[in-house]
Amino acid sequence: MLDDPRSVLSDMFAQPFTVAFLGAVLAHDFDTHRHLLHVGILSARVGAVAGLPPADVVRLGQAGLFHDVGKLHVRRSLLNATHTLSENEWRLLREHAERGAAMLLDRGAHAVASLVRSHHERLDGSGYPDGLRGLEISWETRLLAVVDAYDCMRSGRPYAAPVSHDEAIARLDAARRLYDPEAVAALVAALEGERAVAKGNWRTSLNW
């Protein structure tokens, strides 16, 4: 648990390029901007529930905020495509992980860049860009991947309708070849805290 969640949030947004990056994403594609905010906030919360030290919680939150910033280099019509993508279109889309990492490296945010580069890696080695497997993928990245997938399912995609919380968790649980079950458990615990907040349990709300 963290003593002061407010300082985590302010530290998450403290990088000087934060407004420029998020503003550019907002101008480029509203759904990507919304997704970044969702994943940033929820990643920090999940990291705190998982017991990460405060500095790592902030870094994970920043990785959530910026994980898809490389989509600035992907044309909007491709981001929102509903047709079956060609091999070349897939390649362009997948490049967002490396491009986002490069944007962060350019600004000296090396640790965040590493998480952003690997957020599409999967436990069985089927992810990209490096085909990492299992524990080659950092714990923070495994947490980020679960939060990213959860928000995509809950929000829906141009080609897929949104699903319920229970359905999203069931799909993550069923995909153990791809997602770390302990990371899924941390996500569930964090979201149970959110539900307590929604019911007015403010002690829980301050108990990151």
Ligand SMILES: [Fe+2]
């Ligand atoms: Fe992504």
